Amino acid sequence: MPRIGVFVCQCGNNIAATVDTKKVAEEMAKIPGVVYTCDYKFMCSSPGQETLKQAIKENNLDGIIVSACSPHMHEKTFRKASEAAGLNPYQCEITNIREQCSWVHHDKTKATGTVKSVDLTRMTIQRLKKNQPLKKIKIPVKKKALVIGGGIAGIQAALDIAEGGREVILVEKEPSIGGNMARLSETFPTMDCSQCILTPKMVEAELNENITLYTYSEVEKVDGYIGNFTVTVRRKSKYVDEERCTGCGECMEKCPFKVESAFELGLSKRKVIYTPFPQAVPNIPVIDAPNCPKIQKDKCGACAIVCGPKCIDFKMEDRLETVEVGAIVVATGYQLMPNERFGEYGYGRIKDVISGLQFERLASSSGPTGGEIRRPSDGKVPESVVFIQCVGSRDEKKGVSYCSKICCMYTAKHTKLYSHKVHGGQSYVFYMDIRSGGKRYEEFVRGAIEHDGAMYLRGRVSRVYEKNGKIIVQGADTLSGSQVEIEADMVVLATAIVSREGADGLAQRLGIGYDKHRFYNEYHPKLKPVETVTAGIYLAGSCMGPMDIPDSVAQGSAAASKVLALFSADEMAREPITALVNKVTCNACWDCLTACPYTAIEREAIKDRKGNIVRWVARVNDGVCQGCGVCVAACRSKSIDLKGYTDEQVFAAINAF
Amino acid sequence: MKISYYPGCTLNTVAKQFDSSARDSALAMGFEMAELRQWNCCGATFPLAPDNLMGLSAPAKVLSGARKEGDTLTTLCSVCYNVLKRTNKVMRDSRDKRGVVNGFIEEEYDGSLDVLHYLEVLRDRIGFDKVKEAVKRPLKGIKAGAYYGCMLLRPFEDMGIDNAERPTIFEDLLKALGAEPVEFPNRIECCGAHLAMNNDEVVTRLSGAVIDSATGMGAELMVTSCPLCQYNLEKSRGAAAGDEVPVIYFTQALGLALGQDLETLGFEKNATDVMPLLKKKGIV
Numbered sequence: 001m002p003r004i005g006v007f008v009c010q011c012g013n014n015i016a017a018t019v020d021t022k023k024v025a026e027e028m029a030k031i032p033g034v035v036y037t038c039d040y041k042f043m044c045s046s047p048g049q050e051t052l053k054q055a056i057k058e059n060n061l062d063g064i065i066v067s068a069c070s071p072h073m074h075e076k077t078f079r080k081a082s083e084a085a086g087l088n089p090y091q092c093e094i095t096n097i098r099e100q101c102s103w104v105h106h107d108k109t110k111a112t113g114t115v116k117s118v119d120l121t122r123m124t125i126q127r128l129k130k131n132q133p134l135k136k137i138k139i140p141v142k143k144k145a146l147v148i149g150g151g152i153a154g155i156q157a158a159l160d161i162a163e164g165g166r167e168v169i170l171v172e173k174e175p176s177i178g179g180n181m182a183r184l185s186e187t188f189p190t191m192d193c194s195q196c197i198l199t200p201k202m203v204e205a206e207l208n209e210n211i212t213l214y215t216y217s218e219v220e221k222v223d224g225y226i227g228n229f230t231v232t233v234r235r236k237s238k239y240v241d242e243e244r245c246t247g248c249g250e251c252m253e254k255c256p257f258k259v260e261s262a263f264e265l266g267l268s269k270r271k272v273i274y275t276p277f278p279q280a281v282p283n284i285p286v287i288d289a290p291n292c293p294k295i296q297k298d299k300c301g302a303c304a305i306v307c308g309p310k311c312i313d314f315k316m317e318d319r320l321e322t323v324e325v326g327a328i329v330v331a332t333g334y335q336l337m338p339n340e341r342f343g344e345y346g347y348g349r350i351k352d353v354i355s356g357l358q359f360e361r362l363a364s365s366s367g368p369t370g371g372e373i374r375r376p377s378d379g380k381v382p383e384s385v386v387f388i389q390c391v392g393s394r395d396e397k398k399g400v401s402y403c404s405k406i407c408c409m410y411t412a413k414h415t416k417l418y419s420h421k422v423h424g425g426q427s428y429v430f431y432m433d434i435r436s437g438g439k440r441y442e443e444f445v446r447g448a449i450e451h452d453g454a455m456y457l458r459g460r461v462s463r464v465y466e467k468n469g470k471i472i473v474q475g476a477d478t479l480s481g482s483q484v485e486i487e488a489d490m491v492v493l494a495t496a497i498v499s500r501e502g503a504d505g506l507a508q509r510l511g512i513g514y515d516k517h518r519f520y521n522e523y524h525p526k527l528k529p530v531e532t533v534t535a536g537i538y539l540a541g542s543c544m545g546p547m548d549i550p551d552s553v554a555q556g557s558a559a560a561s562k563v564l565a566l567f568s569a570d571e572m573a574r575e576p577i578t579a580l581v582n583k584v585t586c587n588a589c590w591d592c593l594t595a596c597p598y599t600a601i602e603r604e605a606i607k608d609r610k611g612n613i614v615r616w617v618a619r620v621n622d623g624v625c626q627g628c629g630v631c632v633a634a635c636r637s638k639s640i641d642l643k644g645y646t647d648e649q650v651f652a653a654i655n656a657f
Numbered sequence: 658m659k660i661s662y663y664p665g666c667t668l669n670t671v672a673k674q675f676d677s678s679a680r681d682s683a684l685a686m687g688f689e690m691a692e693l694r695q696w697n698c699c700g701a702t703f704p705l706a707p708d709n710l711m712g713l714s715a716p717a718k719v720l721s722g723a724r725k726e727g728d729t730l731t732t733l734c735s736v737c738y739n740v741l742k743r744t745n746k747v748m749r750d751s752r753d754k755r756g757v758v759n760g761f762i763e764e765e766y767d768g769s770l771d772v773l774h775y776l777e778v779l780r781d782r783i784g785f786d787k788v789k790e791a792v793k794r795p796l797k798g799i800k801a802g803a804y805y806g807c808m809l810l811r812p813f814e815d816m817g818i819d820n821a822e823r824p825t826i827f828e829d830l831l832k833a834l835g836a837e838p839v840e841f842p843n844r845i846e847c848c849g850a851h852l853a854m855n856n857d858e859v860v861t862r863l864s865g866a867v868i869d870s871a872t873g874m875g876a877e878l879m880v881t882s883c884p885l886c887q888y889n890l891e892k893s894r895g896a897a898a899g900d901e902v903p904v905i906y907f908t909q910a911l912g913l914a915l916g917q918d919l920e921t922l923g924f925e926k927n928a929t930d931v932m933p934l935l936k937k938k939g940i941v
Contacts, residue, residue, distance in 0.1 A: 343822025465842030467873065472842070 002129055005036040005061040006121060007052055008097075009043035009068035015102040018113035024067065024097075027118045031125055035059055044074045049081045056085035063087075063128045067095040067121045088133035090576070090644060095124040119657060126656035130649045134576040137622045141227035142326035143567040146171065148219055148506070151179020152549060153541025154331035155201050156556030157563075161329075162210035164564040169323055170205060171214045171233055176280035177202055179333050183263065185363035185371070187549055188413040189444035195279060195366060202281040216286055220320065222509050225600070225623035226536030227326045227572055235319045239287035239295070240273075241311035247283035249275075251303035251312065259291045265358045267376060268368035273303045273312075278366060287312075327536050327563040330510065330520060331556065332503060334542040337392045337399060337496040345388065345493055346464040351377035352471060353464060353491040356410055363417045373421050375490045382425065382489030385418055386473045387411045388461050389431045392496030399496050400517060405546040407494035408435045412445040414492060415454035427454045428486055430461050430475050438548070457484065464491055497546040511599045512537055519545045530559045534598060535574075535624070538562050577627035577644045579620045586617040586639040592631035593618065600624035601631060660778060661727045662690035663719060665737035666698050672734075672884035672906070674923025679733055679775055679908040681922075685915045686783055686791060690731065693723055699740045710757050716744035717758045721766035729771045731778050733908065735883035739808040742772040743815045774809065775908070776826050776882065777818055785833040793916030795835025798938045801910070802839045802876030803827035804867060806886045807847050821845070830907065831880065834914040843870035848889040857892075864893035872902055877934055879904040891928040903931040913940070 006028040010016035021039035029037045036059045042048050043066055056064060064087065066078045071094040079089035097117040105113045143166050147158045150172030158170045170177065182202075184194035205211050214233055221232040240251075255271040263276035270276075273287045293299045295314055304312040339347035339355055347353045352375045354362075365371035375382050389407050392399030408431070415427040434456070436442045448454045459476035466472070470487045477484045499518035507514045512532040513521035520543050523531040530538050538559040541552040566572065581592075583606065593601045604619035618640070620631075632640045632647075641647060660683075668676040683690045696719050704712030720741060723730040732738045748755050749768025759765055773781070779788055805824055813821035824845065828838035846867060849860030868890060871879055879902055881887045890904045905927060912922045919941065924931055935941045 343820055349823070463842070467842065467870075 002033040003036075003060055003062050004034045004125060004128060005052075005055050005059060005064040006034055006038075006125070007043055007048075007055075007064065007066045007068075008037070008039040008117075008121070009048070009066065010039060010041050011069060011098055011102075012041065015068070015098050015117075018102045018105045018107055018110055019097060019117045020110045020114040021067075021117075023110075023114050024117045024121060028121055028125065031122060033129060034125060036061060043068050044077055049077070052078065052081050053085040056082065056087050061087065063091040063093075063131060065093050065095055065121060065124050065128060067097045067117060067124075069098040070094075070096050070100075090134040091128070091131055093124050093128045093131070095121045097121070123653040123656045127649045127653035130646065130652045132643070132646075134643055137574040137576050137578070138571045139225075139227045139574060139623050141567060141570065141572050142229075142324055143167070144169070144323075144325045145327045145329065145563050145567075146219075146229070146231055146323065146325040147329045147331060149179070149331035149333055149541070149543070150174075150177030150205075150213075150215070151331060151333045151541060151552070152181045152198065152201070153333070153552040153556040154179070154329065155205050156553045157329045157331060157538075157540050157560045158205055158211050159201065159208065160557050160560030161563050162205075162208045164560070164567075165210070166564065166567050167210050167212070169212045169214055169233075169325065171217050171219060173216065173218045173236075174276060175216050175238070175274075175284075175286045176276050176282070177205060177213065177215060178277075178279075178281065180357070181549060182277060182279075183265075183357060183364070184360045185365070185367070186413065186417060188409045189438075189440045191413070191416070193365070195364070199279045199281075202279070206281045213282060214321075215282060219506065219509065222328070222511070225621055226534075227566070228623065229325050229328060229536065231323050231325060231328070233321045233323060235321055237289070237316040237318050238284065239289065239292075239312060239314060239316045240285055241309075241313060241316075242282070242284050244309045244311035245284045246309055247285075248308065249285070250306045250308065252285055254302045254306045256300065256302060257291065257293065259288065264361050264368055265355070267358055267361050287314075327538065327566055328510065329538045329540055329556075329559045329563065330506070330512070330532075330543055331540040331552075331559075332500050332506065332543040334497045334546065335500050337498045339391065339493055339495050341398065342391060342493075344463050345391065345461065345491070346466075346471075347493060350464065350466055350471060350491075351375075352382075352489065353493065356407065356414065356492055356494045359414055359492045360410075363414070363421065371421070373418055373425075380489065381422055383422075384426045384428070384486070384488045385490045385492060386461075386471075386486055386488040387414060387427060387429045387492045387494065388473075389429065389494045390460075390496075391493040393494075394432060395496075400498065402517065402545070403435060404494075404497040405435070406497070406548045408445065409438070409441055409548065411492075411494050412436070412448040412454070415448045416452045419452040419454070427452075428473075428488070429454055429456045430459060430473075431456060432458070432460070438550075459484075497542065499543065503543065510534065510537055512539075517545075519543065530555055530562060533626070535626070536566070574622070575627065576622075577642065578622045578625035579627065579629070579631050579640050579642050581618045581620055582639040582641070583617045585637050587637050588616045588618065589636060590618070591634045591636060592640060595630045595634035597628065597630065598624050598626050600626070658688040658782075659691045659727070660688055660773075660782075661723050661730045662692050663696055663699075663723065663730055663732045663737060663741065664692060665732060665734045666701075667734060667884040672887070674926040675733055675884060675887075675906045675908055678906065678912040678917070678922045681917050682908055682912045682915055685912075685917065686779070686788065688778070688783070691726070693719070693726060693730075695722055699737045701736055701740065703740045703743045710754055710761070713744050713747060713754070713758050714762050716740050717748060717766060718762045718764070720745055720748065720768075720770055720772075721759075721762065721764040724766060724770050728769070729773060731773045731775055733775050733882070735774075735806055735808040736885065738772070738774045739816065743812075745770055745772045746815050774818060774882075776809075776830065779830060779911075780826055785829050788830070788911075789833040792833070792835055792914045794914055794940060796831075796910065796914050796938075796940060797835050799836045799878050799934070799940070800839050800875050801831050801836040801878045801880050802841050802871035802874070803831055803844060803907070804848075804871070804879055804881050804886060804890065805845045806881070806883055807845070807850075809882055810845060827880070827882070827907065831910070834910060836878075836910070839871060839874045839876040841871040841874040841876060843867045846870075848886045849893075850885055850889070853885070853889055853892070860889050861893045864889045868893065868902060877902065878910075878931065880907045880910050881905075882907050887927075903927070903929040903934055905929075905931050 258269040261270040361367040461475035540555040
C-alpha cells in the first residue's frame with residue numbers, strides 16, 4: 001500500500017477565496033493510500049516547506065501531492081524539498097488548483113471550486129500511485145567547441161570560448177576568416193575602419209593556442225548530441241601545404257592567369273592562386289582548381305616552380321576529418337539577394353548600377369580603387385550618386401517580406417563616405433521609411449542629411465536607364481507628391497539581406513529549425529536568443545536574420561558564454577522526462593524515427609548469444625530526447641512511453657475522474 | 658497546324674495590314690490562323706474593379722466560343738490579348754466568378770483554353786530558330802526598336818509572356834529576322850493609349866518620349882504589336898526629334914523577312930513610309 005501525503009495550499013486568498021481547502025484535505029484523507037493530509041496558507045514559504053519535509057519523514061511517505069499553483073511556478077521548489085526529506089523528487093506531483101481552478105471560478109460559496117479541486121487532486125493521487133522513481137540523466141561533456149563560420153560573430157564566439165580556457169575549432173568555408181565584415185570600408189555609427197577593428201581579432205584567432213582554424217572547409221555531417229557531437233569536416237584541397245607555406249606570395253606574383261574576384265564582387269580580378277585579400281588569415285594561398293590550367297590540362301605550373309619551400313602539390317585531394325566536440329556554435333552569416341531579379345533597376349545591364357556591398361569595396365582603402373569613389377564603367381569620379389533603399393526588402397511580391405534592418409544605416413554611411421571623399425558631389429537617397437533604432441543611430445542619419453548634404457527622397461524608383469552617358473533615375477517623391485527624374489553617374493542598390501545559399505541543408509544536417517526565409521530559429525526569440533531547440537547547438541549573428549556588427553558580436557559572446565557554462569561541469573544533468581522503447585514489442589516500423597523532430601531515435605540491433613543480429617528495434621538517445629512525446633503518439637504498436645507521463649499514469653488519472 | 662484566331666475589332670478596320678501580314682506569315686511558317694466562326698468585341702479594357710463581372714462577360718463569351726473550336730486561341734492586338742488572357746485566368750482560377758459569368762452568358766466555360774499572343778506562338782510553338790531558318794530577306798543592317806507598350810507584359814502575374822521589367826521576346830524575334838534590335842529605355846513605357854481621343858497632348862508627350870528614347874539609341878525603325886500603340890506613335894512622331902522614323906507592325910517585319918509579296922504586307926496603309934529605309938538598306 002502506498003503512503004501518500006496531500007498538501008493543499010490556500011495561497012493566501014488566491015485559492016482559499018473560492019476553494020474550501022480544508023474540505024479538500026478532508027476528502028482526500030478518505031482515499032485509500034493517503035495517510036497524511038493538511039492545508040496551509042502558503043505551502044511554498046519556508047514554514048510550508050518545513051511542514052512538508054517533516055510530514056514526509058514522520059509519516060514515512062513514499063509520494064506526495066501539492067495541490068497549489070501551476071507546476072511552472074513551484075514544481076521545482078517542492079521536488080527539491082522532497083529530495084531533502086529523502087524522497088525521490090519525481091514522486092512529488094503538483095495539482096494545479098489555482099490557474100486551472102480557483103482563478104477561473106467566481107463562486108464565493110466555494111461549492112464549484114471545492115468540487116473541482118477534489119476531482120483534480122483525486123486524479124493526481126491515482127496518477128501518483130503509478131509513478132516510478134526517476135533519476136536525473138548524467139551526460140559526460142567533451143570540453144571542446146566547434147564554431148561554424150569565421151565572420152565577426154564566429155570569430156568573437158571562438159575568441160571568448162578560447163579565452164575561457166576551452167579548445168575551439170573554427171570552420172570557415174572561404175580561404176580566409178573575416179566574413180562579410182572584411183569587405184566593409186567604414187562602420188556605422190562611429191566611422192571606424194572595418195578592417196582596422198576586425199584584423200586584430202582575426203590575428204588573435206590565428207595566434208590563440210586554444211583555437212584551431214579549419215579554413216577552406218565545410219561541415220559535412222553531424223552526429224551525436226549535446227556534450228558528445230561527432231562532426232565530419234571536409235577540408236577542401238588548397239593544393240598548398242599549410243605546414244610549409246610561409247605566405248611569401250611569390251606564387252601569386254608569378255601566376256599568369258586572372259579571374260574575377262569573388263571577394264571584390266566582380267569589381268577586380270585576382271590570380272588563380274590567391275588569398276582573397278591582403279590581410280587574409282591564414283595568409284596561405286589556395287589554388288582555384290576549376291580555373292587552374294595546370295590542374296585542368298597539365299599546363300603552366302609556374303607557381304610550383306617559383307615556390308621556395310616547395311609546398312605546392314597539384315595532386316592534393318579533399319580530406320574528411322572527424323572531430324569530437326561538446327558544443328556547436330553556428331554563425332554562418334548572410335548574403336545579398338541577387339539584384340538581377342529587379343529588371344527596373346538595370347543591375348547587370350548598366351555597369352554603374354552596383355550593390356551596397358560593391359560600394360563598400362569602392363570606398364575601402366584596400367579595395368580595387370584604393371578607396372577612391374570611381375565608377376566601374378570608366379573609372380570616372382561620379383558627380384552624383386543615387387542610393388535606392390529597400391531593393392527587395394519589405395517587398396513581398398518581388399523580394400522578401402522582412403526589413404533588412406541594416407540598409408538604412410549603411411546607406412546613410414555611404415552618403416557620408418561619398419561626401420567626404422568626393423567634395424561637391426551630390427547624393428540622393430530614395431527610402432520608404434528610415435529605421436535607425438540603435439545607440440547613436442538616429443543622430444548618424446541626421447548627420448548625413450544635415451551636415452553631409454544627402455538629399456533624402458521618400459518614395460520608390462520606377463525605372464533606371466541610360467541616356468547620353470548618364471543614368472536616369474525615375475521615381476516618386478511622395479512627400480511633395482511629384483515625379484522626379486535624377487541624372488546620376490552611379491546608382492547604389494541597398495539589396496535585401498538573405499540567408500546563405502545552402503543554409504537549409506546545413507540546418508538539416510545539424511537538426512536545427514529554420515524559417516521560410518531559411519534563417520535559423522532561436523529557441524525563444526526573447527528569452528533564449530542564442531539557443532536552438534537542439535541542446536548543445538547555439539546560434540550567433542546574421543544566420544538568424546539581418547543583423548548589424550554590434551548585435552552579431554554580442555551574440556557571438558552570448559553563445560560563447562552558453563558554451564562555457566555547459567563546459568563548466570564534467571557531467572551535465574538533465575531532466576529524466578524522456579521516451580522509453582519497449583524492446584519486446586517494438587516491430588521496427590521506424591515511424592518514430594521519422595516523427596522525431598530532434599533525431600533522438602536510433603536503430604538498435606538485437607543480437608543472439610553468438611552475436612548474430614536477430615532483429616532491429618528503436619532506441620531513444622537520452623542525451624538528445626526532449627521528452628516532447630511525438631514518438632509516443634506515432635508508435636503503432638504502443639511500444640514507446642514517456643517517462644513521467646506513461647500511458648498507465650495518464651489513464652489512471654482519467655479513470656479517477 | 659491550325660490555331661484558332663481572334664482578330665478583334667481594329668484588325669478588321671484600321672489595322673487590316675496587321676491582320677493580313679500575320680495570316681500570310683503564319684502560312685509561310687506552316688500554320689494556319691483559323692478565324693473564329695463567331696466573335697464579338699473583347700471589351701477593350703479588363704475591368705479594374707474586382708467585382709465588376711459584367712466587364713468579363715464579353716471576353717468570356719469569346720473564350721467559350723473559341724474553346725468549342727480548339728484548345729488554343731491566338732490574338733495579335735495587345736489589348737485583346739490582355740483582356741482575353743486575364744479573363745481566362747479568372748474563369749480558370751475563381752470558381753465563384755466563373756459561376757456568375759457562366760450563368761450570365763449561358764455557357765459552361767472552365768478556362769481551359771491556352772490564350773497565346775502571336776509572338777508566343779512563334780517563340781513557343783514554332784521556335785525562333787525555325788523562324789530564322791525561314792528568313793529569305795533578312796532585315797540586315799536595320800537598327801530596329803521593339804516597342805512593347807504596357808498591355809503585352811502587365812500585370813506580370815497574369816500575363817507571364819516575359820519578364821515585365823526586362824523583356825526580350827520582341828528583340829529575340831527581330832534578331833531572328835536579321836535586324837539589329839535596339840534596347841531602348843522607354844520600350845515598356847505607356848504610349849498614352851486611349852487618351853488619344855480626349856487628351857492628345859499627353860499622348861504627344863508620352864509617345865514622343867518613346868520615339869525620342871528609341872532614336873536616341875540609334876533606332877531607324879520602330880516595331881509595334883498593338884494598333885493603338887501604332888496609331889499613337891505614328892501620330893506623335895512629329896513632336897519628337899526622330900521625325901522620320903517609320904513605324905510598322907511586327908508581323909509586317911516578319912512577312913518582309915520571310916520574303917512575302919510587298920503588296921500583301923500593306924505598307925501603304927501605314928501612316929509612315931518605311932520604303933525609303935528599306936531601299937537605303939538594299940532590302941528591296
